[in-house]
Amino acid sequence: MKAMILAAGKGTRVRPITYTIPKPMIPILQKPVMEFLLELLRQHGFDQIMVNVSHLAEEIENYFRDGQRFGVEIAYSFEGKIDDDGKLVGEAIGSAGGMRRIQDFSPFFDDTFVVLCGDALIDLDLSAAVKWHKSKGSIATIITKTVPPEEVSSYGVVVTDEESRVKAFQEKPSTEEALSTNINTGIYIFEPEVFKYIPSGVEYDIGGQLFPKLVEVGAPFYAIAMDFEWVDIGKVPDYWRAIRGVLLGEIKNVQIPGNEVAPGIYTGLNVAVNWDKVDITGPVYIGGMTRIEDGAKIVGPAMIGPNCWICSGATVENSVIFEWSRLGPGARLVDKLVFGRYCVDKTGAAIDVQAAALDWLITDARQAPPSETPRERQAIEELLGTNAT
Secondary structure, X not given: OEEEEEEOOOOHHHOOHHHOOOHHHOEEOOEEHHHHHHHHHHHOOOOXXXXXXXXXXXXXXXXXXXXXXXXOEEEEEEOEEEOOOOOEEEOOOOXXXXXXXXXXXXXXXXXXXXXXXXXXXXXXOHHHHHHHHHHOOOOEEEEEEEOOHHHHHXXXXXXXXXXXXXXXXXXXXXXXXXXXXXXXXXXXXXXXHHHHHOXXXXXXXXXXXXXXXXXXXXXXXXXXXXXXXXXXXXXXXXXXXXXHHHHOOOOOOOOOOOEEEEXXXXXXXXXXXXXXXXXXXXXXXXXOOOEEOOOOEEEOOEEEOOOOEEOOOOEEEOOEEOOOEEEOOOOEEEOEEEEOOEEEEOOOOEEEOOOOXXXXXXXXXXXXXXXXXXXXXXXXXXXXXXXXX
16 A cells, blocks of 8 residues: 655754754664655555655665665655755745655556655554544545644644535644644544645645645545554654653653663663763763763753763753764753754753753764863863753
8 A cells, every 4th residue: 555754844843953954864762763754654565655755865865775674665756956066955836746746757656555744753543544434425625633632723624514524624723722632733634535626836835725625615525533653753852752762761761761770761782881970860872982971960751862971060851962072071961952063952952952052061972072171170160060961
């Protein structure tokens, strides 16, 4: 069976991570989120998968290639152009536009097919959803999830009648204005007939244009609310919650990698640490070839990527640190996400550590540690009180 993964977006709400990593490649404890989607699709018999790519397309293609090692077949539809310097320049054409481009190239979608957004962790019975879709004679079905009323303002709401036919949409309504508590999860089931409503050669969006058109013309268009695990990685705080959820065991379909060396403490290969000289409280994941110096303190939930260096007296608490990062002596990192030169708090507000003269604090672990005079150390301690906690 055939499916499509939407992977062409720039992921602006997950910056700074998406400056160098496309959203589908964002790692959930060292494994790209899109890999979990491939596993789900394969599990339910979807083994021919189209992926539309644009922003940092080569990162996705170089990792997944033809899909053979994941037990599926993958092909890519690039949306963009090659500039005068031979570089790929992404020019996304919308989610529905991406579907149409593939179909215009050669009619690939010739039977019921599934479309998934490439930036969410899901644990859904796709087979049951497809069976329901076919029983309704639908040409398009949205998989929705019911959320508490106080959360509807963060999502697109789907309004249906008593027969589950879609009547209307509300984009991030207030709790008082919401006509439903069923939200759009970005998981869709289509029949090839849907292409009659998608124009060729223009930018066209599934949620913003195709779905309102289907409602307008009275097409057989339905939504089904299902109970399943769904963790959207749409914004930095969402990613934060996803990592915490995995470490706390709240996301059942994601296993913590590595070896459990102590209750709630997992490590990759060859971590350099004297366990009796550090203070570590789980749940914590520490990537391979990371050095934790004596006197360091780590309080979970926390993830420290591979090839990091946590210096003596440093504290990591409720934080996520990507690979090749160094936390200087005595520094405190609390409620932060560290990615390259950037340090982001859990609300998504960013500190550019180089622009803020904090590159001594968090830097590439491959560099030698900076030497410090007593006066420099005093300045560091003053900065720690205002910028690092």
